[in-house]
Amino acid sequence: xxxxxxxxxxxxxxxxxxxxxxxxxxxxxxxxxxxxxxxxxxxxxxxxxxxxxxxxxxxxxxxxxxxxxxxxxxxxxxxxxxxxxxxxxxxxxxxxxxxxxxxxxxxxxxxxxxxxxxxxxxxxxxxxxxxxxxxxxxxxxxxxxxxxxxxxxxxxxxxxxxxxxxxxxxxxxxxxxxxxxxxxxxxxxxxxxxxxxxxxxxxxxxxxxxxxxxxxxxxxxxxxxxxxxxxxxxxxxxxxxxxxxxxxxxxxxxxxxxxxxxxxxxxxxxxxxxxxxxxxxxxxxxxxxxxxxxxxxxxxxxxxxxxxxxxxxxxxxxxxxxxxxxxxxxxxxxxxxxxxxxxxxxxxxxxxxxxxxxxxxxxxxxxxxxxxxxxxxxxxxxxxxxxxxxxxxxxxxxxxxx
DNA sequence: GTCAATTCACATGAAAGAGACCACGGTCTAGTG
DNA sequence: CTAGACCGTGGTCTCTTTCATGTGAATTGACGA
Numbered sequence: 001x002x003x004x005x006x007x008x009x010x011x012x013x014x015x016x017x018x019x020x021x022x023x024x025x026x027x028x029x030x031x032x033x034x035x036x037x038x039x040x041x042x043x044x045x046x047x048x049x050x051x052x053x054x055x056x057x058x059x060x061x062x063x064x065x066x067x068x069x070x071x072x073x074x075x076x077x078x079x080x081x082x083x084x085x086x087x088x089x090x091x092x093x094x095x096x097x098x099x100x101x102x103x104x105x106x107x108x109x110x111x112x113x114x115x116x117x118x119x120x121x122x123x124x125x126x127x128x129x130x131x132x133x134x135x136x137x138x139x140x141x142x143x144x145x146x147x148x149x150x151x152x153x154x155x156x157x158x159x160x161x162x163x164x165x166x167x168x169x170x171x172x173x174x175x176x177x178x179x180x181x182x183x184x185x186x187x188x189x190x191x192x193x194x195x196x197x198x199x200x201x202x203x204x205x206x207x208x209x210x211x212x213x214x215x216x217x218x219x220x221x222x223x224x225x226x227x228x229x230x231x232x233x234x235x236x237x238x239x240x241x242x243x244x245x246x247x248x249x250x251x252x253x254x255x256x257x258x259x260x261x262x263x264x265x266x267x268x269x270x271x272x273x274x275x276x277x278x279x280x281x282x283x284x285x286x287x288x289x290x291x292x293x294x295x296x297x298x299x300x301x302x303x304x305x306x307x308x309x310x311x312x313x314x315x316x317x318x319x320x321x322x323x324x325x326x327x328x329x330x331x332x333x334x335x336x337x338x339x340x341x342x343x344x345x346x347x348x349x350x351x352x353x354x355x356x357x358x359x360x361x362x363x364x365x366x367x368x369x370x371x372x373x374x375x376x377x378x379x380x381x382x383x384x385x386x387x388x389x390x391x392x393x394x395x396x397x398x399x400x401x402x
Numbered sequence: 403g404t405c406a407a408t409t410c411a412c413a414t415g416a417a418a419g420a421g422a423c424c425a426c427g428g429t430c431t432a433g434t435g
Numbered sequence: 436c437t438a439g440a441c442c443g444t445g446g447t448c449t450c451t452t453t454c455a456t457g458t459g460a461a462t463t464g465a466c467g468a
Binding site: 129304350 | 445446447448450451452453457458459460461462463
């Protein structure tokens with residue numbers, strides 16, 4: 001009987017009318033035919049990169065802008081077009097795109113070079129070789145290929161924060177030593193302060209050219225959404241004001257177009273699930289809540305057990321007190337919790353770090369305060385919305401088995 | 403009453419250790435012709 | 436003779452611990468009015 005019901009569900013699902021025509025147009029990896037409101041920046045990048053078509057080495061570029069301002073998109077778009085021409089003209093040119101933020105892929109010196117070497121067509125072990133060795137392999141491969149490269153390093157600040165600017169120094173120096181192949185670097189970062197903390201030598205060579213991406217305003221986001229919505233949705237599924245509201249939401253926090261697109265997509269999904277056939281403003285509100293919830297649940301479930309214990313300590317301390325949870329209290333609860341669940345106890349130093357990591361993830365709010373004579377500590381409060389709290393609590397209890 | 407010194411309870415940094423992974427080269431072993 | 440199993444070595448990476456130093460305001464206590 002149950003099986004029958006399931007079958008019917010799937011059949012109904014197939015028959016169901018979706019509001020989407022091509023959902024991919026709303027994903028952040030999608031590259032549209034034309035990029036709106038970035039004509040200036042596209043032109044600048046094109047100008048700088050154009051010499052590559054004549055076999056010269058273009059200047060390095062440093063691109064700065066807040067999240068969701070189209071940095072990655074514009075860089076990819078421009079280089080894609082460039083490659084198109086280069087192929088037609090038979091100019092040896094390649095673009096390598098690396099996102100330095102991706103864990104276990106390119107967030108350390110070794111891994112970045114390993115990734116690059118693999119991209120060049122020589123697979124290398126993900127670990128195990130000395131870093132020097134990997135550089136050698138990389139250089140050998142580079143010389144063998146004998147063509148020019150444009151290397152896009154996305155979220156480059158993450159890489160440098162973790163491993164220092166050694167990598168960049170080495171990369172920028174390659175051009176001086178090896179004449180067979182030239183490398184131009186496009187560094188993308190959303191932290192402008194980052195460039196100031198670099199070694200002066202690296203700084204001057206990395207930011208030969210600097211391009212700033214200003215945030216979009218609400219109107220611009222609107223037109224972007226309209227452009228994407230045209231391919232993404234079927235005709236007439238958007239109610240009056242939906243695009244405007246999405247844009248307004250996103251413009252509220254610093255013109256993040258990515259967020260606006262996500263909001264629109266999830267709104268569509270919500271409408272689909274309700275079989276509404278049309279996206280209304282109500283769906284947007286719902287979608288916003290859902291995005292937040294999903295994000296928090298996602299973050300929490302992917303944390304390791306020790307983190308769960310710490311978070312559970314904070315949560316169990318939370319309802320008794322309207323405010324003011326301190327590190328020491330959390331640590332005490334945490335210790336007894338470890339005893340109950342026979343887990344090894346971490347030092348306070350470490351727990352302190354874990355709490356500040358939760359703070360960065362936006363799950364708790366931890367402000368360092370001084371209580372005068374009674375010392376200095378963190379004032380911790382939960383940032384999880386009350387509706388989500390029971391879910392989180394369940395997840396944690398299951399994980400630490402209480 | 404005023405003001406500098408003290409004090410608390412952690413925060414924050416740096417360095418180093420433990421243990422999981424991994425590649426590589428050498429050695430051993432069993433199977434094959 | 437050879438392929439594969441197995442070991443030791445040397446490397447990276449992440450998570451932790453250890454040790455050291457920093458911090459900011461309530462409290463204290465000396466001082467002077």
